[in-house]
Amino acid sequence: MRWVYVALGLGAAVTLVPFVWLIRSALMQDAQMFVAPPEWIPDPFQWSNFTEALTAQPFGRYFVNTVVIAVISVLGTVVTCSIAAFSFSRLRWRGRDAVFAVLLSSIMLPYAVTLIPTFVMWQELGALDTIIPLTVPSWFAGAGGGVLNVFLLRQFFLTIPFELDEAAYIDGASPWRVFWTVVMPLSRPALIVVTIFTFIGTWNDFLGPLLYLTDEESYTLSIGLASFQSMYITQWGYLMAASAAVIAPIIALFFFLQRYFIEGVTLTGIKN
Known part of the structure; x- marks a missing residue:
């Protein structure tokens, strides 16, 4: 050992x-x-690398922008993906398994295939240079990479005994009440896993802000880091210092929620 x-x-x-x-x-x-x-x-x-790097660009503004996008995306993903997972795991309706199979098959669709049509759609809607393209997809379960979150939550919901649902239904509870008062409180580890995955994905996202944000006041931290690199010179000291500062919240979040994260990943897929 x-x-x-x-x-x-x-x-x-x-x-x-x-x-x-x-x-x-x-x-x-x-x-x-x-x-x-x-x-x-x-x-x-x-030590001056940190102070000079964080003052060379308005990283305070970038930090606020990134936090706003991350919080909205996390809320949308947790709410909509958990509702979809509850429907696929705890409710019985015709064609449920077929619809879930089609949803999972969308994982095989490369992001590059939908990139241009999605950009054109947001352009026609006049949503460019706003956070709408970066946040609204998270409020539709399955969009923006949410399929994996739906799958993870569905597998976790299946581990919860169905007898709890039946007891609640006998007492007159509706499916919504079962969802909010029975399933969700028992699924905290899985919800925290989805929260961590979504937060990290949004925090580190570079391509999305690069495509949809043109006003410097709307930039995120990932775009701010890229400003230290150019065609002719790279300010490596500033880049490394700013990168260390940017990943600090991610590390803190993981250590703070580490126990729940491991528990959620471990229990997912273990039934009864």
Whole structure:
């Protein structure tokens, strides 16, 4: 058993190398960053990279924009995907399994195939340079990558004993009441997993804001990071420092919800 922990520790150490490289690069001058053999300890520590990077662009505004988009997307995804998953797992209606199979088949459709038609649609609706194309799809279960979330929640809902639903129906509860008072409270781990996945996907999204946002006041953090790169020069110290600051909320969110995340992934697909 001891060797198992040693192997796991070595594997974890390997996966941390990119993160360590990011932090040490954020505290170095550009000339020191790419010397061979590589230096792992900055000399001297370039703490000014963080202050100068975060003030070189209006990252405060970018942060607010990103948080607004992420919160709206998380709320829409959790609400609509859970409703769809409840219908596919707890309700009986004709053609349910066929519709679910068609929904899952949409996963095989590459994002690039729908990219241009979707852009043209939002252009015709006059929604370009707004957060509408980045947030509204999350309020339609199955759109914006929500199919996997519907599948995950459906599998988790199937693990909840159906006897609880039957007892609620006998007491006169409606399907909506069963959904809100029975299924949702028991599905907190799975809902937290969907929340984490959606938040990370929205927080790191680069292509969506790049396509739909043109006003600098509407930029997100991912677009702000790209501003440190150009055709002729890349400000590596600023880029690494800003990247470390941007991923800090993601790391904090994961550690804060780690127990629920692991529990939700572990229990998904285990029935009764």
